[in-house]
Amino acid sequence: xxxxxxxxxxxxxxxxxxxxxxxxxxxxxxxxxxxxxxxxxxxxxxxxxxxxxxxxxxxxxxxxxxxxxxxxxxxxxxxxxxxxxxxxxxxxxxxxxxxxxxxxxxxxxxxxxxx
Amino acid sequence: xxxxxxxxxxxxxxxxxxxxxxxxxxxxxxxxxxxxxxxxxxxxxxxxxxxxxxxxxxxxxxxxxxxxxxxxxxxxxxxxxxxxxxxxxxxxxxxxxxxxxxxxxxxxxx
Numbered sequence: 001x002x003x004x005x006x007x008x009x010x011x012x013x014x015x016x017x018x019x020x021x022x023x024x025x026x027x028x029x030x031x032x033x034x035x036x037x038x039x040x041x042x043x044x045x046x047x048x049x050x051x052x053x054x055x056x057x058x059x060x061x062x063x064x065x066x067x068x069x070x071x072x073x074x075x076x077x078x079x080x081x082x083x084x085x086x087x088x089x090x091x092x093x094x095x096x097x098x099x100x101x102x103x104x105x106x107x108x109x110x111x112x113x114x115x
Numbered sequence: 116x117x118x119x120x121x122x123x124x125x126x127x128x129x130x131x132x133x134x135x136x137x138x139x140x141x142x143x144x145x146x147x148x149x150x151x152x153x154x155x156x157x158x159x160x161x162x163x164x165x166x167x168x169x170x171x172x173x174x175x176x177x178x179x180x181x182x183x184x185x186x187x188x189x190x191x192x193x194x195x196x197x198x199x200x201x202x203x204x205x206x207x208x209x210x211x212x213x214x215x216x217x218x219x220x221x222x223x224x225x
Contacts, residue, residue: 033212033213035213035214037216043218044216044217044218044219045205045207045216045219046216047213047214047215050212050213089155091157091158093214095213095214097211100165101146101165101209101211102160102163103148103160103207103209103214105157105158106157107156107157108155108156108157110155
């Protein structure tokens with residue numbers, strides 16, 4: 001079975017600073033994808049960034065980047081130059097084509113950016 | 116933004132009523148999902164579908180049912196709503212990569 005663990009229920013960061021959200025996962029699959037989703041208050045869940053397990057290079061999307069440590073099964077999200085609009089719940093997710101494309105989500109981290 | 120829609124966005128209904136939450140997507144995705152999420156909490160998969168005429172129950176037991184007669188449409192039905200069904204229901208779809216989420220239906224059963 002696949003599990004995704006986010007050990008930080010709540011975090012806060014000053015505007016313009018950098019923050020890192022942690023995520024670990026457990027799987028015996030070799031072919032899988034990892035995702036970070038953002039859910040702003042009362043708004044739609046959107047994809048922030050994705051990482052294919054076979055790629056060694058860490059994914060980057062503007063101010064968002066990941067630190068993917070495959071051996072350690074760790075997938076942290078770094079947000080640089082935090083903005084007020086980054087305030088949201090962040091969910092880490094795992095998916096493998098070998099397990100029917102089911103998605104497994106962590107319990108989420110509530111991030112507050114302080115002005 | 117992804118083309119996945121949910122209606123209604125908000126619903127307040129009395130106990131015992133039958134309700135159907137609509138979800139449709141225009142991306143031609145074969146896989147669709149329903150999640151239940153209490154505010155600020157984790158997502159629980161309640162139903163999923165890999166294509167037309169395919170439906171499966173998710174990890175969280177639910178009294179709801181789903182159908183998938185058309186690729187783009189994946190409605191969820193509660194035959195008799197109860198206060199314990201009060202929650203947010205998120206619909207999602209994918210082709211095999213990331214999931215795209217709808218805006219959600221916030222259901223309150225009084």
